[in-house]
Amino acid sequence: MLMALSLHNLTKRYGKTAGVKNVSLTLTTGVYGLLGVNGAGKTTLMRMVCILTRPTSGRITFDGQDIFTMGEAYRQQLGYLPQDFGFYPDLNVVDYLMYIASLKGLRADFAKRRTFDLLEQVGLKDSAKTRMRNLSGGMVRRVGIAQAMLNDPRILILDEPTAGLDPSERIRFRNLISELSGNRLVLLSTHIVSDVEFIANTIILMNQGQFIFTGTSEEIVASLDKRAWVFTVPQSQVGHYLEQFLVANVKTAPHGATELRVLSGYPPTPQAQETGVTLEDAFLIYFGTKAKEIQSC
Structure with missing residues (x-):
């Protein structure tokens, strides 16, 4: 089913500072990569899309309806993996996911089936009874995406999902996101070019709270x-x-x-x-010194 998540002249201010400045864009089914240096406004935008913070001005609509007015009806369409998500370290993986499912209002029988299906999909079936505290960083991120997928969302929001992962886990996570995208709208924010270069249908370059270019990897490179x-x-x-x-x-x-x-x-x-010329070159050209500082980290 065709869907549309639209940003209409969206602005978020913190005092005199604007984290997001008058951005407009319509997103439909597919994988979108929100690419920019740290401090570009990506997380602020994600939090507004996830109705965790209200815009100072402008609107966000889903299929024509204001998402803040929709409230719970919109949340039921949404899966969200923040950069840092909390968990109870003493719970095992299954108990943690069942706890999150209860917070989302999912029926126990459905939640249990969904939990084990997702653990199979994210490659954690054999770790179902492992305590969260004993998982590696990559395994924790895979539990994170499983909890975001519990309600089978139409919109999946991933904020810096590969932060802190080693290269092999980063590749595994990218492949997992591509597999899960299906008929969903996936919005993935990152400052790591390789995270979006091969899986995003559309890449949105964001700097200082504004969208500075939107297009495919090839279109961005051609713009240089x-x-x-x-x-x-x-x-x-x-x-x-x-x-x-x-x-x-x-x-x-x-x-x-x-x-x-x-x-x-x-x-x-x-x-x-x-x-x-590569997409990484484009990142350096569009973001300059700050991009070079990140690449050297």
Whole structure:
């Protein structure tokens, strides 16, 4: 069934500071990646979509109805995994999910079937009786997505779902999100490019509370006015290029040389060879210094 979650001139202010500034967008079925540096306004936006905080101005509608007016009827359509979600460490996985199901008002018989189906789907069937305190970080995040899916939501909101996970768990989690997307609207916020590059149908770049570009990965890359160049320089010249250009990568080469990957509208040196621009390059170009700081963390 076609659905539409629409943001209408949405703004959220905290005193004189605007966390979200007059954004408008309509989302339908599919996976949307909300990509931006920390502090871009992603979590503030997510909390408004999850009716945890009210906008200062503007509206959010679901199939034409104001979500704050809908209240519980909207919550029944919603699954939410916050970046930090609380759990009782002494409960085992099944008991925790059954507890969350009771808070969501699900019938006990349905909740039990749904819990074991989801544990199978997220790869935690063998850990059903394990206490939450004894799970790895990746396993806890998988329990988190299971609790978000208990009510079989039409809208799934995931705020920085892979934060703190190692690369293998991050890949597993991305595959799980893709598998669960089905006929849902999935909105996933992150500052990690690879989290959305291959699973998001649409990527929304957000900076300083505003949407600065919305499109596919290919469309974002095509929008760039810079190209990628690779060349080698003596170590003594690296500082010059770091000052004058947007340097994506610095790699030590043999014999005291350094290989640079530079994003520029023209060749930085006559010897520079052009290479393909990536979505990660786009992230650096759109977000500049703050993006480079995150990439180095």
